[in-house]
Amino acid sequence: MASEAVIPRADRRMHRARQATLLSLATGVWASVLLPAAGLTREPDTARVAFGAVGICAFAAAQTAVLYAAVTPWLAQRWRRRTQLALAAVAALTVPLVAPVAAGAWPTWAWIGAALVGMAPLLLGLPGAVAVTAATLLVSAGVAWWTGGSVGRYVVVTGGVGVAVAAVNWLQVWFWGLLVEARQGQAAQAQLAAAEERLRFARDVHDVLGHHLTVIALKAELAARLAPVDAQRSGREAAEVQRLAAAALTEVRETVHGYRAVDLGEQLAAVAEVLRSCGVRCTVQAPAVEVPQPAASELAAVLREAGTNVLRHSRAEWCRIRIDRDGKVATMTVVNDGADDRGPDDHSHGLRGLADRLATVGGELRVRRQDAVFTLEVTVPVSS
Template sequence: MVSYTRFAPRIARLVVSTVFCAICLVGFLHVLMMPVGVTGVVLSFSYMVALLMLQLLYFGRETPWFRRPWSSLALLLQAGLVYLPILQFQQAWVGMPGFLAGSVLLTLTPAVAWPAFALVVMSMGVAQAQFGGTYVDVVYTSVSTVITGLVVYGLSRLAGLVREVHEVRTELAEMAVAQERLRFARDLHDLLGYSLSTITLKTELTHRLVNRQPARAKEELGEILEISRRALVDVRSVASGYRELSLDEECRSVHSVLTAAGVQVRINQEYEDLPIRVSTVLATVLREAATNVLRHSRAKNCEVTVGCTDDNAFVEMINDGVAAVSSDRDFGGGSGLDNLTHRLGELSGELVSEIDSGNRFRLYAYAPLRVPDEDERVVA
């Protein structure tokens, strides 16, 4: 199946070429059955090759709507190749104008193409009558021209559609790969950035406490080990494309980490049940906000509120210690706030970040409680 998909345009092109060659071969065999001599055979073969190359290399490549002058010249050349040899080969050549009938459908606008198609078919009926054909011969030639013209048109368009579908499929595959890379990068940043910052902070704290307060240092080492294990689970969840975060656990973790960094933390939790996707995204917001406090401020006080209104769930974090920061975007740093904006946008939520007049940074994020296709709920 994979091999067929990869080579589908080539296979379609091969089918078209085979059918067109078969049509020309039938016409050439009709010529051979006439007493035309060696010169006539060579001329008919040359006409066939020229007609086939023009059909395959120009009209068969793509619908040349935007090459009107060249298309007109190509149609005139093809008309000469299908009509002029009739004067020499007569009934043996009446099957060839089907190529012209198909080409006008490929090249001209519908308002012009179908009348031109009808004229080509009628001209073959008239030609057959002039050559002394019976009514049956006239009808047969007309129907044969219609069939050949539609086959030429249909197979040419089919080959073009196969090529277009193949190109679109390739573009979609490339877009899927790019989106997966972005997802992976966002997850690594949002999940591991916080964990690694926490591990660094607690390791520095443990290094200072190991001689003065061995018992406290041992507790911190235990927490470092737990955070490391959680980070390992996060890495595996990123690789599998599935992850679910507990908002309660993140609140406890943020309190522990910021307290260890010497920040006075107050967390207000005013919610009960949240949809899983909302809970996970808000937990991610909380992680990123805590990471920004550790990396980009010298906070002494931090207040976190996690709650619900009638329609939305929200997280708000306010901290001081950002006097040296030039803007709220600088405070966010990297791509953290952009990642959060993207995640909240998927839930029709929004992220607001600002620095107030008291040099305090405020981050507010909300997401609707009613998430599309989200029926499963989790107790926070």
């Protein structure tokens, strides 16, 4: 049976496929009505004709409800169970209502039994379908014995026709189930892409805010320490904190609205300025050839994190930043002294997250430490 996940009803192709499946299954319903109804024309007793017609119509209605549920994935499970219970109850009632119709002249109830066998694979697994088929064949044989009909004829109609109908019905519903699963796969793929984009956006926001907030915290701490001894410099540091906060707000807004195009040169200058303002001698060697935007964005993200780590996790006196482009690869190296054993806090995105991010674009991040000198090296493929 098709999965119960909700399928968008506005999907026209799925809607047409479902209508075609329902129309094809409806032919089986008509067969379960018309062939037993042939027995009504051979029954002289008016009361038996009336009871038989009621039983046949009730069975056709219950069968229609079950087949509709089989190709309606968004239908609640409780309604599926109700339609199946209704079909079982109606099928049991057809024995006294339909079986006596045209007794001995036409296998009226055998066609009802064939419809039951044909629907069993849609409702149950293989063991259940086999059990229902066996039980229906026994009932059909019992009806033939009770009404004076041919047991062999009843069993052949119920079993032979029922198995053929089961194969046709199962194939149609199986094919419909494949369409549903394919549609669900497309929806899941779209959701995964959206989740990956949200994760990428979260990393970008973290990179922007993490760097700026670290510098703001350090500047504010410096301003507080200088306030009692050097009010003029403390005021300058406080003004710098205000400027950095405004810059962070601007960058976050630009990131949110998707307007932020990374200028690697500006990022280099900004990180170098921040490091120098915190007492770190910083030298920068920019690339001789421009790095294209996709690679520049990745390098800028690592550069911001590296600058933050120099301030937060070291007592650096100097830092060297170098970016080179060699053919299809751009390389950035950040080296600083004063490395200690302090690691990032529990909420830091850290180098592990950057390594994962670079891996998705074919890049690589490597770090090494020799005595107190820490080296971070990044390689990123260049698309053009």
